[in-house]
Amino acid sequence: MxxxxxxxxxxxxxxxxxxxxxxxxxxxxxxxxxxxxxxxxxxxxxxxxxxxxxxxxxxxxxxxxxxxxxxxxxxxxxxxxxxxxxxxxxxxxxxxxxxxxxxxxxxxxxxxxxxxxxxxxxxxxxxxxxxxxxxNSVQVTDGISADIIRRSPDRNTGDVLKRVSGTSVQDGKFVVIRGLAERYNVNLLNGSLLPSSEPDRKAFSFDIIPASLIDNIVVYKTATPDLPGDFAGGAINTITRDIPDTKFMEGTVSFGYNSKSTFKDNFVDPQPNGKYDFLGFDDGSRKLPSAYTNVKSNYTSGTSSLQKIEIAKQFPNTFGSQLQNTLPNLGLQFATGNSKTLKNENRLGYNFAFNYNTGYRISDGDRTQYNISAREQLPPYSFDRNVFSNVKTLGGLLTLGYTYGKNKLAMRTLFNNDFKIDYEETKNGLIRGDNDATPTLYRGFSSESTQNGVFNTLLEGQHTLGENKLNIDWAASYGLSYRNQPDQRIVTVFTPENAPEYISFSSENSPLPNTLGRVYSKLNENIYQAKVNATYSFKWLDELQRLKIGGLGYRRDRDFTIDALGYVDIVGNGKSIPLTNGVTVDNIFSPESIGQNNIAFSRLDLSSTDYTGTANQGAGYAMLDNKLTEKLRLVWGARIEYYNQQLDARGKAVRKYVNTDLLPSANLTYSLSDKSNLRASFSKTLNRPEFRELADFRYFDYQTNFNITGNPNLKRAVITNADLRFEYFPTGGEIISVSAFYKKFKDPIEQINLDNDILSYANAESAKDFGAEVELRKKLNFISDANFFRDITFYLNASYINAKVKFADREVSTPLQGQSPYLINSGLYYSPESSSFTFNVLYNRIGERLRFRGVTGSIDIYEKPRDVIDFQISKRILNKRAELKLTLSDLLAQTNALYYNYGDQSKTAYNPSEDRIIQNRYYGFSSTLSFKYNFK
Missing domain, CATH: 2.60.40.1120 (Carboxypeptidase-like, regulatory domain)
Known part of the structure; x- marks a missing residue:
């Protein structure tokens, strides 16, 4: 550090x-x-x-x-x-x-x-x-430029992506494209594959890349042979800032307000904190004690009860918390760059950016579990839960570039570290017994820190040989993604009426880390990649043609460890300790109390299985870009991919998966006029299972309260894709487009519910995904030729999606997980060329989407739609060297709700007379005031 x-x-x-x-x-x-x-x-x-x-x-x-x-x-x-x-x-x-x-x-x-x-x-x-x-793009693409990003209130790449046509973002970070969840997308950074940031899914957490470091984002919705073949929704290429044309230096400071936390004294902060928490890095004080790690491999069967008690004493008693008054969220950004023209027009330049953010967020809500078979009965349990989050983000970008003659060399490095401390407080917990028995009352808390990060460095080159007929580009990159969750502490306190509160310790044979324990997990994934492409230009049919060939090789190495430890009565069959006579949550896990009460840890082996995984891929392709006539263009070819995946889980047999696939594609563009195109495309793509989905051991997800187990018999899914698009460009910066798409899946991989809150994965029989997209970006000068209307742009993209999956054990096809039947993004931008005053208002809504699939014949859990309105106004001051910007986010602050979809399973829209809300989350309204100054 x-x-x-x-x-x-x-x-x-x-x-x-x-x-x-x-x-x-x-x-x-x-x-x-x-x-x-x-x-x-x-x-x-x-x-x-x-x-x-x-x-x-x-x-x-x-x-x-x-x-x-x-x-x-x-x-x-x-x-x-x-x-x-x-x-x-x-x-x-x-x-x-x-x-x-x-x-x-x-x-x-x-x-x-x-x-x-x-x-x-x-x-x-x-x-x-x-x-x-x-x-003149080759395939069907959508994207957002740096200019649009700058004028939006979005703070990270996850927020930016929800503005793209046909795209939504789940949990604020996972991208869903054309109704297909994150597993069906491929994520690129400057053209190189990104490692997964999640331990149990193929996904990248886009909220860890600040929007300020991004030059533009392109979403490829149709395949070409030079793109990876493992996607069906889209290939998302995030491109960081390049070398500037002139010297610049600017700094930004921002202050954020949240209606639920700022200037209030209700924020619960777990204690103690690490000495580097303010920077967003764990200082090591939360790591597993060496007394445990030294005997970890033989802890369950080779360690005596007395030894386990002594080991438990070595764990720090960090179960305290305190209330604090929160100041406004703070953001700092600095960016600079320059380029210099040398002899013979050679050019050398750099671009450097740094960002730091710290903030507080509170969400409150409730959770109710209904009887699935008889929804009118009293629910089995319910509770209220408040979540207090302290978030730190530290990151930077460095780009170096040198052009000489017909050559360019560049190095791009991106680092971002996201650190979050969550304190979850459960109140008014109620578990109903059978036959109207007296319900069990409880309260509790969970405290955890999560450190997510990504590091990516790329060396690339471009070279033009001969008389501009042969172009060669190459790249070599290294990427690291990590997720560290040290020492999640979970405590449940039972609160009977007219009796003292108590904590219940189970026996050694039945530990319950999810109600009383500590959990440690760590994920590291490395990805090494090299690629080369060669493009040869030639004349045929009196038109310019291009042949492009290339190859790619990469290796992924993943290492995941987890220890789920439950506090137990190590010498008895379980007992309860009342919180009386000075015994509190703060001191019951002290070394003295642990020794007096014979408390120790029992390791839940079913949820504590480490694994390592490797994946090697070799790919090659050939692609022809043919101008058949002045108006007709065909880009076609094929890609071949060899994939070798290996999973090694502790105590399990090593499993290997090897496949070779030929993936053809074709993109046809017909220029109807100088301002309009008609596009059609066809392709074959894949979706491969991830490491965790293949690992046949159980893992408790403390974010969703589900047990997750893999399926070693999963097969890759094969997808056939077809697209049709009409696009019209009235003038520069304006577009009117209508698209239709169809996708057919063989053996799609879906998450399923095995009952008893156990989730797994399975290949469904088939799936179909079809829909339509409309995009409009138009200045309002057709209303009036006045300056005001010439400077206002109206933007709208809307999508209709019908994606159904067929399981062998279900009579009715159900939506793909994460799919919304419709998406709406809209906005108004006012940005005159000569003025220093701008504003924009943005609207976003997604339709109901499947979050968790119910067990056979049971009830699915859906996320209820919500309306999001953001507003931003900016004004240049101090001779236009400075800018004040006010952002108002989520003005409506509507509830994020999950519901049981009772009644007709083919109708997924929320029906208040039949369906039941099982979870509500309230995040409040937020605003940010920023000041940016250009030092140059």
């Missing part, structure tokens, strides 16, 4: 020094040169400023930079062999600023140079280049 802080201090010092070193009063023009029809970059295109000696050539990315320009208005001319030259006027350059100018060129009718010079204004060309990028 000290080394990390030292590095941050050094980078900050270098940035401040660089600010003085590169101070300037001139401006720059920078951008990218692209082919108007294909969207391909035109490497080597020349860009000159008329009336000056300033000129540059586009590099391997098609980018150029014209620096050292005095403030004023210029005309820029762009030329490239075989293309019509273009002259762009009214390009305004400001001091200490970069004017972005992307230029599209069109092939000339003949090979004669200089026959025609196309003229355009700066505004016209900006619109044309944006329109070209939208229209």
């Amino acid at each position: 000290k080394k990390l802080l030292s590095l941050l201090v050094i980078l900050l010092a270098l940035s401040v020094s660089a600010d003085n070193l590169f101070a300037q009063s001139t401006g720059k023009i920078a951008g990218k040169i692209i082919d108007q029809k294909t969207n391909e970059t035109l490497i080597g295109a020349t860009v000159v400023v008329q009336g000056t000696t300033k000129g540059a050539a586009a590099n391997v990315e098609g980018r150029y930079v014209l620096g050292g320009l005095a403030p004023g208005k210029y005309t820029v001319e762009v030329k490239y062999v075989g293309y019509q030259a273009k002259s762009i006027s009214d390009v305004i350059v400001k001091a200490d600023a970069v004017t972005n100018l992307d230029v599209t060129l069109t092939e000339s009718a003949s090979n004669a140079l200089g026959e025609v010079v196309i003229k355009a204004t700066y505004r016209q060309e900006s619109v044309a280049s944006l329109y070209s990028r939208q229209k």
